[in-house]
Each structure stands twice: as C-alpha cells, then as structure tokens.
Amino acid sequence: MMRIDIISAVPELLQGPLDHSIVGRARKSGKVEIAVHDLRAYSTDKHGKVDDYPFGGGAGLVMTPQPVFDCIGSLKQEREYREIIFPTPDALLLDQPTVNKLSLHDNIIILCGHYKGIDQRIRDELVTLEISIGDYVLSGGELPAMVLVDSMVRLLPGVLGDAESALDDSFQDGMLSPPVYTRPASFRGLSVPETLTSGNHERIRLWREEKALERTREVRPDLYRNFINKK
Ligand code: ADE
Numbered sequence: 001m002m003r004i005d006i007i008s009a010v011p012e013l014l015q016g017p018l019d020h021s022i023v024g025r026a027r028k029s030g031k032v033e034i035a036v037h038d039l040r041a042y043s044t045d046k047h048g049k050v051d052d053y054p055f056g057g058g059a060g061l062v063m064t065p066q067p068v069f070d071c072i073g074s075l076k077q078e079r080e081y082r083e084i085i086f087p088t089p090d091a092l093l094l095d096q097p098t099v100n101k102l103s104l105h106d107n108i109i110i111l112c113g114h115y116k117g118i119d120q121r122i123r124d125e126l127v128t129l130e131i132s133i134g135d136y137v138l139s140g141g142e143l144p145a146m147v148l149v150d151s152m153v154r155l156l157p158g159v160l161g162d163a164e165s166a167l168d169d170s171f172q173d174g175m176l177s178p179p180v181y182t183r184p185a186s187f188r189g190l191s192v193p194e195t196l197t198s199g200n201h202e203r204i205r206l207w208r209e210e211k212a213l214e215r216t217r218e219v220r221p222d223l224y225r226n227f228i229n230k231k
Contacts, residue, residue, distance in 0.1 A: 013142040060116030087144035091130035096171035103155040112141030178211035
C-alpha cells in the first residue's frame with residue numbers, strides 16, 4: 001500500500017483536504033496511508049522554533065536543518081522511502097506523467113517548507129525530488145503537497161470507481177477533456193448537443209475527440225503541437 005508522510009510546521013493547513021472527498025475516502029478504506037508530522041515537535045528549541053534569519057542577510061526566515069534532519073531520520077528508521085519530495089517554485093514543473101510515475105511508489109515523504117526557503121543542506125542531503133506546481137509563488141509547501149497527494153491518490157487502484165476512471169482525465173492522453181453535460185437535456189432554453197443524447201456511441205466518441213482537439217488547440221497550443229507531432 002502507498003504510504004505518504006507529510007512534514008509541516010503548520011499541519012492544521014493539511015487537515016481539510018486530507019479528510020474529505022476522494023482522498024478522505026481512500027484513507028478510510030485503507031487504499032492509502034497518510035501521516036502528518038508536526039515539524040515543531042522535532043525541534044530541540046524550547047519554543048519549538050523551526051526557522052531563523054538567513055546568513056548574509058535578506059528578507060524572510062529560513063527553515064533550520066535540525067528539526068528536519070531529526071524528523072526524517074526518525075521516519076527512515078521505520079521504513080525505506082522511495083522519494084523525499086520538496087515542493088518549491090524553483091524546480092521542475094509537475095505534470096501528469098510525473099504524477100503517474102510517483103503514484104507507483106510505495107513510501108514517499110513530502111517536506112513542506114517556507115517559500116523563502118529551507119537551509120540548502122536539507123536539499124543537498126535529504127531531498128531526492130524537487131517539484132513546482134506552477135510558475136507563481138505560494139506562502140508554503142502545504143498547498144502544493146495537497147496538490148501532489150490528490151493527484152497521486154486518485155490514480156491508486158480502487159480509489160476511483162469505473163464511472164470516474166482516471167483514464168479519461170485531461171492530460172492522460174496529452175489532451176484536455178471535452179465538455180460534459182448532465183440532466184436536464186434542456187435548461188432555461190439551453191440544450192445539450194444532440195449527439196450526446198443520440199445513443200450512437202461511435203458518433204459520441206468522434207464528437208468528444210473533436211471537441212477535445214478543439215479545446216486543446218484554443219487553450220493550450222503547446223499541448224496541441226506536441227500531440228500532433230507525436231501522431
Ligand atoms: N512553494 C511555494 N510556491 C510553490 C510552487 N509554486 N510550487 C511548489 N512549491 C511551492
């Protein structure tokens with residue numbers, strides 16, 4: 001079973017997303033084990049301090065090595081980890097192929113840091129994979145950690161029902177998803193495209209393919225070019 005250990009100085013930030021919806025259900029039904037560790041509990045400082053001023057000056061605080069080394073050290077005594085991931089904006093961008101690969105691992109640590117940074121020695125000695133979730137800056141690694149967890153957990157066997165299969169997701173075939181509709185077939189004079197209510201599966205398949213191509217070409221020409229070149 002996949003086990004994810006999340007280390008954070010603000011564990012409260014993680015509770016909502018981990019306890020509800022697909023991730024919450026996956027945990028309750030034993031498809032994934034997720035443990036949250038409060039970094040402050042590992043600090044030898046009497047006030048539980050986990051950050052300090054940067055050497056050489058500059059704005060913001062930097063996460064100190066001691067609590068992180070101790071926390072990860074004690075986790076590593078329990079089991080072996082395939083990857084110790086540090087979400088940070090100065091890293092490779094997360095994409096679906098990376099998520100697919102990560103979801104096959106068993107034990108993963110995600111270390112949430114301050115956006116101003118963590119002591120470089122933590123990155124040099126402990127972190128095995130650095131991931132950015134986009135070219136913008138968040139205040140800490142907790143939200144990116146939740147993005148990672150959600151994207152991985154939904155791919156685990158048995159987490160999604162057939163009806164919600166992840167194979168249909170945008171990006172799984174390098175394309176965005178086509179539009180979807182539900183009942184009623186007519187709402188305030190707005191009707192569902194006739195093809196979708198036709199019952200003709202081949203026509204529906206072709207319609208979806210065409211709309212996916214259209215949407216991708218308009219919104220993400222970069223993906224579209226890749227897709228066409230690969231064909
Ligand atoms: N921490 C702060 N901003 C981030 C980002 N864009 N991606 C991953 N981690 C981050």
